[in-house]
Amino acid sequence: MHIAVCIKQILDPEISPRAFKINREAKLAEQAGASLVIGPFDLNALEVAIQLKEKHGAKVTVLTFGEEKAQDALRRALAMGADEAVLVAGDGAASREPSVTAKVLAAAIRQLEPVDLVLCGRQSGEWDYGQVPGLLAEELGLPLVPFVPRLDVSGDGFRLERESDAGNVVVEAPKGLVVSITNAQDNNPRLPKVRDIMMANRKPIKKLGAADLGLDEASASASAGRLEVLDLFIPEVDSECEFVEGDDGAEKAANLVKKLLERKVI
């Protein structure tokens, strides 16, 4: 079994709100002192792939579309247990555009030995468009099962649990599909061990450019994007405190209701 896992390197979403800054001109979050990490749902996807490998035996190839520094994310994935890593070089702006990301990743996956399963996190954890899994399935001409917390091999294909508004749905699918993974207790990502980190640094990372994928430079760059960010800002949150007056509890409660009605809260 060959599993491809698509990951994205993002700004650590757990930095303190105080440390989070954006550059409004560039319409980008500033890295400043924050570290770059693998998106949280991508980590869940990696964990699912590694658990499948441990249970059934599989080769896990991890792919990312990003800048040179995204190699750190691939190294982490290798340390967690992935077998091979592919970096498709692209500038930061290009990898922010879901349709471009999907096109590039699809081209890279087509170059791998045949893949039985493609896993993605359900959304990146930063811009959170959540579009890449669907667009990637479209590009590859494969079915998509979204929002999957767990799956296992079943017969010649897979048995998957899918979260939906009405509850969890269990589906079966033949090999050759794209799955977007959501978080669950049993796909909590493992921490690599020191030895695994050391071994991961001795493995090669395959680097590809647009030309290697048979794509022209323009179609793998931000200029191919159809998405335009008009503005980016941190909303100002004002808070004020007002003590509700009244002689006793009942009067205070009545005054509180009055104020809430005035402000159309209730």
Next chain:
Amino acid sequence: MDFLLNDEQRQIVEMVRELAKEKVAPYAAQWDAEERFPHELVEVFAEAGLLGLAVPEEYGGLGAHPLTRVAVIEELAKVDASAALLVAVQDLGMTPILVGASEEQKARWLPKFASGEWLSAFGLTEPGAGSDPGGMVMRARREGDEYVLNGTKIFISNGSVAHGVTVFARTDPDSRGPKGITAFFVEKGTPGFTAVPMKGKLGLRASDTAELVFENCRIPAANRLGEEGEGFSIAMKTLDRSRPNIAAQALGVAQGAFDYALGYIQERQQFGRPVASFQGLQFMLAEMATEIEAARGLTYQAAIRVHEEGKDGARLVTANRYSAMAKMYATDVAMRVTTDAVQLLGGYGIMRDYPVERMMRDAKIFQIYEGTNQIQKIVIARSFLGGAKG
């Protein structure tokens, strides 16, 4: 100084940061309050590979560079100095084996330390021999294929939880000072060897400290490290190499206290604005940050020099100066920075609900153990003056 770390070292530090956040930080205050050694952490650290960092790969360890070990200890100490000490003492306790044991002995003991199945400890200090280890009185008497140990070691970190302790004793009863001292490896459970936990410490309360009592304790002669009379040299070679780890522990605590205080003063309002907007506090912050960076520079440099000079297990000459400087400076910085961090938190700073109170208590011992800072000054001065005394 992060630029001194390579990719692999940065990745290891990131992993340790996540591990510490999940498995150490939430419990550090509780372990401290209960003065309890967290046995559960041993398994977590062993699994992650943190207890076998110093063991060469041929003995099942990771053969990590001293700078990697320093960076790991620093990262752990940012949240809990006691947890960091667990790793530092594992390193300290097995270093006499690395620098003084035969190949056969290394193959016998090191794999157990590498896997974390065994914890180690280093037994040098005695009730009457602290800064002057040459004043030790513990005796080791040869009887056939055995040695009989009698005496007491005190303030031994990991002493009651370690599975193997390296101890130093006098094999020549007529000797004085550093001469006539020999190193031995003693396994836990050897008849005549008792480890008694010492309670009631100011800081590092989640670390194990014990008194080791040897009463006619018989150990095989095969457990002697090096030759008779080489013990003092083995002890000094060990301390030459371990000092950067203590500097790293102090550095981590200082950084942890600084980070906490930095966040606090930006939130805390007085006179209608965050207290961080007052220049008096900004000056404190600037001094703390600069001292921490300077300490990091010395500590990382010492680790790199120890690696370069210490490869063949020799006594360090130049690196020794820097490891003493790093130990002295970083631990003094930790004391000042944690004290200032408490100051920045005002009244809340002395409350146990805030971690800086624990950090300040933890910092004090750094200036004392593994050679007091006064002893470090002697080491530094003698590195310039040769053997000159006085």
